[in-house]
Amino acid sequence: MSTRKITFTEAINEALRQEMERDPSVILMGEDIGVYGGAFGVTKGLIQKFGPDRVIDTPISEAGFIGAAVGAALAGLRPVVELMFVDFFGVAMDQIYNQMAKLRYMSGGQLKVPVTLRAPIGAGISAAAQHSQTLYSIFAHVPGLKVVVPSTPYDAKGLLISSIRDDNPVIFLEHKVLYGLKGEVPEEEYTIPLGKADIKREGDDVTVIGLARTVWHALDAAEQLSKEGISIEVIDPRTIVPFDKETILKSVKKTGRVVIVDEDYDRCGFASWVASIIVDEAFEYLDAPIKRITTPNVPIPFSPPLEQYILPDAKKIINTVKSILG
Amino acid sequence: MLPSIPKEKLLEMYKKMLLIRYHELTAKELFASGKIPGFVHLYVGEEAVAVGVISALREDDYITSTHRGHGHCIAKGLDVKRMLAEIMGKKTGVCKGKGGSMHIFDFSKGMLGANGIVGGGAPHAVGAALASKLKGLDRIAVAFIGDGAMNQGVVLESLNLAAIWKLPVIFVVEDNMYAMSTRSLMPGKLQPRYSAAKSYVERAIGFGIPAVEVDGMDVLAVYEAAVEAVNRARRGEGPSLLHCKTYRFFGHFEGDPLVYRDKEEEETWKKRDPILLFKDKLVSMNIVSPEELDKIDREAKAEIEEALKFAEESPYPEVEEALTDVFTDNSY
Numbered sequence: 001m002s003t004r005k006i007t008f009t010e011a012i013n014e015a016l017r018q019e020m021e022r023d024p025s026v027i028l029m030g031e032d033i034g035v036y037g038g039a040f041g042v043t044k045g046l047i048q049k050f051g052p053d054r055v056i057d058t059p060i061s062e063a064g065f066i067g068a069a070v071g072a073a074l075a076g077l078r079p080v081v082e083l084m085f086v087d088f089f090g091v092a093m094d095q096i097y098n099q100m101a102k103l104r105y106m107s108g109g110q111l112k113v114p115v116t117l118r119a120p121i122g123a124g125i126s127a128a129a130q131h132s133q134t135l136y137s138i139f140a141h142v143p144g145l146k147v148v149v150p151s152t153p154y155d156a157k158g159l160l161i162s163s164i165r166d167d168n169p170v171i172f173l174e175h176k177v178l179y180g181l182k183g184e185v186p187e188e189e190y191t192i193p194l195g196k197a198d199i200k201r202e203g204d205d206v207t208v209i210g211l212a213r214t215v216w217h218a219l220d221a222a223e224q225l226s227k228e229g230i231s232i233e234v235i236d237p238r239t240i241v242p243f244d245k246e247t248i249l250k251s252v253k254k255t256g257r258v259v260i261v262d263e264d265y266d267r268c269g270f271a272s273w274v275a276s277i278i279v280d281e282a283f284e285y286l287d288a289p290i291k292r293i294t295t296p297n298v299p300i301p302f303s304p305p306l307e308q309y310i311l312p313d314a315k316k317i318i319n320t321v322k323s324i325l326g
Numbered sequence: 327m328l329p330s331i332p333k334e335k336l337l338e339m340y341k342k343m344l345l346i347r348y349h350e351l352t353a354k355e356l357f358a359s360g361k362i363p364g365f366v367h368l369y370v371g372e373e374a375v376a377v378g379v380i381s382a383l384r385e386d387d388y389i390t391s392t393h394r395g396h397g398h399c400i401a402k403g404l405d406v407k408r409m410l411a412e413i414m415g416k417k418t419g420v421c422k423g424k425g426g427s428m429h430i431f432d433f434s435k436g437m438l439g440a441n442g443i444v445g446g447g448a449p450h451a452v453g454a455a456l457a458s459k460l461k462g463l464d465r466i467a468v469a470f471i472g473d474g475a476m477n478q479g480v481v482l483e484s485l486n487l488a489a490i491w492k493l494p495v496i497f498v499v500e501d502n503m504y505a506m507s508t509r510s511l512m513p514g515k516l517q518p519r520y521s522a523a524k525s526y527v528e529r530a531i532g533f534g535i536p537a538v539e540v541d542g543m544d545v546l547a548v549y550e551a552a553v554e555a556v557n558r559a560r561r562g563e564g565p566s567l568l569h570c571k572t573y574r575f576f577g578h579f580e581g582d583p584l585v586y587r588d589k590e591e592e593e594t595w596k597k598r599d600p601i602l603l604f605k606d607k608l609v610s611m612n613i614v615s616p617e618e619l620d621k622i623d624r625e626a627k628a629e630i631e632e633a634l635k636f637a638e639e640s641p642y643p644e645v646e647e648a649l650t651d652v653f654t655d656n657s658y
Binding site for chain 2: 027053054056058059061063064065066067068069070071072073074075076077079091094095098099103104105106107108109110111112143144146167168242
């Protein structure tokens with residue numbers, strides 16, 4: 001496959017375009033995704049190529065259009081919906097967690113709901129408390145939703161194509177700080193299976209697990225620590241539902257030390273859940289307490305130093321790794 | 327009006343109303359005897375709305391329904407055996423016992439789901455209509471909603487989406503005057519009103535949607551209004567709203583103490599039983615003899631008795647069944 005360097009945004013745009021070319025049942029819905037090209041420019045050029053019947057600008061009615069996407073999916077389309085910021089899920093949560101997530105189960109397996117709900121997540125741009133949340137743990141908590149959180153342009157494209165082709169509802173979360181990140185991406189279509197973790201860097205001393213932006217903090221920390229002779233294995237689960245616990249357990253059994261880096265709120269979150277899996281299934285392999293670096297249970301502050309203070313970063317990872325190496 | 331509807335169709339409508347009535351009376355008894363777990367919301371008194379609207383549809387048209395959905399399901403042709411089995415939580419239920427009374431689905435009949443969330447199904451009808459339009463099909467979708475749902479944000483969003491996209495969808499407001507215990511449009515002896523609109527017709531027109539008020543106890547009036555809305559939808563002229571005025575003869579749910587309703591009001595409405603009104607009309611217009619109608623009555627009753635036997639004799643699902651049907655690959 002011929003690859004070239006493109007941004008995270010371009011990788012997603014390309015996945016959308018290629019899937020729309022391949023499958024006429026794929027449609028896009030969302031606010032300002034047409035002529036404007038999406039709040040973050042992800043759907044740029046698509047309305048010109050596919051027209052307003054397949055790239056549908058919606059009014060500001062998240063519950064209405066996410067619900068309509070569910071209905072359209074039941075009737076045979078494959079809608080990809082853009083929620084402008086994940087934080088806006090609140091006004092549409094019933095359609096996400098009571099409807100989209102549960103219709104298949106409640107119907108005894110009669111219905112298929114192939115909706116992909118894309119949304120930008122994450123802090124780091126001073127967007128404050130209502131435009132900066134990560135929130136994947138909330139979606140993962142509800143049975144019936146797959147949850148995908150890519151960290152690289154390559155993963156974003158392959159995972160989005162898999163998500164669109166999946167016959168189940170998929171929440172596809174894009175970290176807004178990563179949108180401009182460039183990486184090698186094949187021009188052709190390819191898929192990455194949901195539920196397959198990726199080892200982003202191999203190492204022997206400590207396993208560091210991250211998602212989306214925190215994968216990059218982990219890689220940064222690993223690079224710095226390598227200069228001190230500390231070898232870090234960085235694992236990116238890439239999807240929370242389904243979850244590849246085998247890759248993580250295998251790594252933990254090798255290193256005996258784990259740090260989980262999670263930009264979502266600390267309480268009842270992703271990091272705690274992963275830690276509990278490791279305790280349940282690999283306790284005897286642990287040489288140190290499992291450490292979690294998360295966002296404390298406060299709304300995301302606006303002022304840059306405050307925001308920076310609460311978010312996970314490479315420095316926090318380095319300090320934590322050193323603390324468990326004794 | 328009557329001469330244009332074939333006798334066969336009129337009798338089919340009559341039978342469906344009876345099937346709903348007997349199904350609901352059976353469910354009432356089953357609930358009282360503890361054989362139906364959970365909640366049951368009965369459709370008795372509102373039969374003319376479901377049957378009038380759905381008789382104007384094609385088999386491949388879609389409907390979405392409400393927590394009070396048994397009537398819509400039966401009118402759409404669901405198998406009463408598997409419905410009653412579902413309501414009792416049995417393995418043979420139409421949803422394998424995973425949905426229950428408030429969440430009955432039958433995809434093969436275009437029944438996209440009863441819904442436990444007030445107004446929750448309305449945008450699904452909008453989406454199904456959108457799919458139909460984008461695929462170039464002439465299938466239409468009907469969203470049944472109650473008067474309570476007319477104050478729900480997602481329903482108002484759905485009205486707007488249907489209007490701006492000119493979708494083949496019909497909103498049928500079953501106005502039984504009460505959103506659980508609160509009055510909707512008209513203040514009563516015991517309460518104020520909880521909807522500032524004078525009528526839902528007025529509200530729909532505010533969204534740019536043609537709407538009419540219909541006597542929801544008169545199945546032929548409902549049918550006539552539905553035919554017009556269906557034709558408009560199939561011609562590609564967009565959505566409609568039918569405001570059907572009706573009354574539930576029992577409480578909001580079985581077990582409702584009904585402290586919020588005036589007895590005199592209840593008696594007045596019960597005199598306009600939609601099944602009796604239809605029967606009188608059919609007989610007085612010499613379309614059918616009372617004997618013929620009695621025969622249909624016995625058939626409907628027998629069908630429900632057979633369904634009851636089937637449901638009662640059916641086993642509960644195997645417990646492992648609880649872990650299937652979350653995702654298509656059966657992972658969870």
